[in-house]
Amino acid sequence: MGLHEVAFFGVDLQGKILRQVTGRGPDSGEGGLRFTVHGTVAGLAFQRVDMVTEPDRTGRRNLRRWWVPITDGVERLGVLRADTAGRRRDGPPSAACPGVDGGAAAEQTLPQ
Numbered sequence: 001m002g003l004h005e006v007a008f009f010g011v012d013l014q015g016k017i018l019r020q021v022t023g024r025g026p027d028s029g030e031g032g033l034r035f036t037v038h039g040t041v042a043g044l045a046f047q048r049v050d051m052v053t054e055p056d057r058t059g060r061r062n063l064r065r066w067w068v069p070i071t072d073g074v075e076r077l078g079v080l081r082a083d084t085a086g087r088r089r090d091g092p093p094s095a096a097c098p099g100v101d102g103g104a105a106a107e108q109t110l111p112q
Contacts, residue, residue: 003082004063008070009035009042010078018042018078042067045079056083 009018018040020032037043045052045067056063063083070077 003084005065006080006082007032008078008080009033011037011046011076015076018046021078041065042079042081045069046076049076 008021010021011018016037018035018037019029020034021028022030022032024030035042037046041052041054046069049069049071051069052067054065054067056065063085066080066082066084068080068082070080
């Protein structure tokens with residue numbers, strides 16, 4: 001199983017925004033994406049401290065997107081995003097997030 005589009009999103013000090021760590025710029029987030037903690041699939045994984053998946057919404061690559069919380073003990077640091085090849089018919093069931101549009105809720109990116 002290969003991983004595609006792997007990225008780390010660290011949470012801000014207020015716990016409201018997940019920012020992609022790119023390693024560029026003075027704050028290491030230049031050119032990266034931002035997601036709100038409330039109302040996004042990435043934020044759901046962060047809040048629940050549980051892995052959440054969502055299907056590929058483009059339908060072009062047959063990938064499944066995984067959001068995995070990153071912690072240091074009990075402290076929540078952010079989430080890891082990774083895409084994998086879509087689930088095989090005999091594979092395990094997905095951990096899609098109930099109550100968030102069947103796991104395919106649109107992410108809310110914030111302006112830089």
